[in-house]
Each structure stands twice: as structure tokens, then as C-alpha cells.
Amino acid sequence: MKFNVTSGALVQSLSAVAGAVPAKATMPILEMVLFESENGKLKLTATDLEVSIIEYVEAEIETEGAVAIPARRLLDTLRQLPDIPLFFEVDERYNVKFRTDKGTYKLAGEPGDEFPEMPSLVDALVISTDTHIIKSAIQKTSFAVSTDDLRPAMMGVFFEIGTESSKIVATDGHRLVKLVLNNLSAQRDSTFIVPDKALNLTLKSLDSENCTLSITDDHVSFQSGNTMVVARLIDETYPNYETVIPKDNDKSLIVNRDQMLATVKRVSIFSSSTTKQIRLQLDQDQMTISAEDIDMSSEAKESIECEYSFDPMDIGFNSRYLADVLGNVDDPEVLFEFSTPNRAGIVKPSQQDEESEILMLVMPVMLNY
Secondary structure (H helix, E strand, O other): EEEEEEEHHHHHHHHHHHOOOOOOOOOOHHHHHEEEEEEEEEEEEEOOOEEEEEEEEEEEEEEEEEEEEEHHHHHHHHHHHOOOEEEEEEOOOOOOEEEEEOOOOEEEOOOHHOOOOOOOOOEEEEEEOOOEHHHHHHHHHHOOOOOOOOOOHHEEEEEEEEEOEEEEEEEOOOEEEEEEEOOOOOOOOOEEEHHHHHHHHHHHHHOOEEEEEEEEOOOEEEOOEEEEEEEOOOOHHHOOOHHHHHOOEEEEEEEEHHHHHHHHHHOOOOOOOOOOOEEEEOOOEEEEEEEEEEOEEEEEEEEEEEEOOOOOOOEEEEEEHHHHHHOOOOOOEEEEOOOOOOOOOEEEEEOOOOOOOEEEEEOOOOOOO
16 A cells, blocks of 8 residues: 655544544554545544544545554654655555655554444434534533443433434433524434543534434444544433423523623632532522532632522532533523422523523532531
């Protein structure tokens, strides 16, 4: 196999696929990137057997072929080079030599046919959409994904694709986000759970305007421009999230998002490092946010204006969870809906977008001061 490529283009593509190279591989071949010639381009593939990333690079292919090359050493070497032409040559023993106008380098490769085969996406449900819709959906939901190995279904984002609109949901049991997309639909209904790692790699990798989703029983792929991310789906049943969303939260509160977020972050510095607990004291058109760390003899309290005209109420939250939720509200004003101090609070933008509607939920914590 022989090909010529610029170092800048190769570094960019290698950096993208390297996200799928495991830090500790169960098989040595997984520490490599597969180089193949395909339709006059250079095709790079990396996988950890759960997530695969494929990149196409413009190159001059002199002799077609396939070889697996150690990912880290090659990438580390190329990152030290300026953007210059590179000339690659692979011999019959899969030794990889590449040269520049100043030097030559040699790596031991492996036969391309020993690299794991990519999943088949035959008979997939195909959805064409805009990349920004997918990236925005990932950003708005992935913060609430669980990291608990004992609840594998919640370690991913749940996609509920419909023929008119779609729902994208994530929860870790402490907070929940449900995003309704009126601009994402398919020819038939489909539900699936995508692992959080795959979505994070998708978020980093997709950089073209258009995105194509391909969904089978076992896998999903996100393809945009020269990049494709293929992920094995989580084969579990997602919990019935609708049952935990309160339907009768009758106390509403509207507050400036930036002001409340900044206040929560400041006050939380004085909260217990274990519980991260803060107290919201709701009163007529005023909310007081306070925290106390008894062990460190520290406390903080701030009051901010809000729109609230119901009975006074005190409710506690984990400050990190509350800050995460506030940080994912795009509107300048946040609408809270409360019921009692021991029931979940609902958080929404005060004005919803026509193309998407978001609802977030935060479970309260028991106040201990």
C-alpha cells in the first residue's frame, strides 16, 4: 500500500478517530487505527468494540491496500510536524514507513483483515437532519446521564423517535431532562438507548451541516461530512420516566436565570462538601438561597427578586444538580413549578422554542438545618 497525504489533514482525522481507541485495550489490535484505501480516499477506522469512528481523508492513493497502524505513536509523531506532505509505504510484512523531506520513520503494522469488522447497518431506519439539532440535543441531555453500573439503562440517552416529533430523555434518578423535538421525525417509530460515551464522541466529531442517523436493532450511526460514529445500543428497557414527572405542581416561580445561577454557585461554596445542600426560601416576590457547613463553621445567604405569589415554602436541593439544570436553560428567565418540599421541582424556560420544548426535573433533598 502506498499513499501521500498532508500531515495537517491526517492529524485532524487521526485526532477524531483516536477518541475510540481504548486506553487499556483487551486486544492489541484495538490500540491501532485501520488505514484503508476506498474510492480514491484514505479511510481511517478506530474502535473499542462498543464505539467506532470512521473518518475519510483526502489523499493520493498510489497502491491500494489496508494496514493497522499503532494510533498513539503515529499521532504523537505527526503532532510534532508542521503541515507538510507525507509519503507512506507499507511492505509485504506490514512494516509502515513514512517520510518527509527531512526524515524517515518506521512503525510495525498489522494486516488490515485482522482488524475487527464494522457493524452492518443493512435495513437501517435512516433519518436526515441538521447536525446542530443532534449536537444541541446531546448537550441538553447528556449532563443527566447516570454513571451507576447497576442501572445500565440509565447510562445512556433514551431516543423516542416518532413520525411527527421525537423525545430525547436522560435521568440519573436525581434529575431528569425531557427534550421534545418537533423538527425531528422518521417514517416509523423507533426507541433506543445510546451510551453516553458514544454521544460525547459524536458531539466532538461532527462538524458538517447535515447529519444522517441510521438505526438498526443493535447499533446507531451518526454520519456528518467525512465522519461517522457507530455505537452499540444499550440493550435494556428504559424506565417509565413519565411516571416521575409531577402533574400537579401548582406553585410557580419565575426568576432571572443568570442571577440565580451565579447566586447558587456562590452560596454553594459554603455548603457541606458531602451533601452540597442548599436551601431555597420562597416568599412573596423574593427567594433567599442559603447554605451552611457545620463542620467548617461557615454559612452564606443571598436574596434575589423573583415572581412568586404563593404560600411561603422552604425546599432543599443538591447545588450541583440545580446548577446543571439552570445552565441548560437558554431563556433569560427560568420557570420553576413546585408542589411541596418533598416533591420534585420542575424547571423550564419561561418561553419555549417552537421547534423544541425542554422540561427538567430536580429531586429535592431533606433539609437538615
